[in-house]
Amino acid sequence: MPTMPQQQPIKLWELAGEDPLISMSQLVWRVRLLLAHKGQVYESIPWRFMEKKAIQPFDTVPVMNFHGKQMGESLDICKLLEKEFPEPAVFNTSCPAGDVSMDFILSW
Secondary structure (H helix, E strand, C coil): CCCCCCCCCEEEEEEECCCCCCECCHHHHHHHHHHHHCCCCEEEEEECCCCHHHHCCCCCCCEEEECCEEEECHHHHHHHHHHHCCCCCCCCCCCCCHHHHHHHHHHC
């Protein structure tokens, strides 16, 4: 019986202070809330300002690794998550203004 390929876990680099369990970036929280809403499990990786090499070529967090592809910018990450995990829907992207309204809400 063939086995299904193992999915790589979602990894999310988050700005952390002294306590690595507390994320200090509202942009990271945007992604965290969407992951929770979508019911997706992810690995949180605490990141500090002095650890630039860990998230290169990006300069800021959030940075997410999804299926081996690393991406930054919370807006782009949220768009990807909405596309990859359409249910439960957060944005009505089936209407003509769907992507535009998602851009407006996420950039607000």
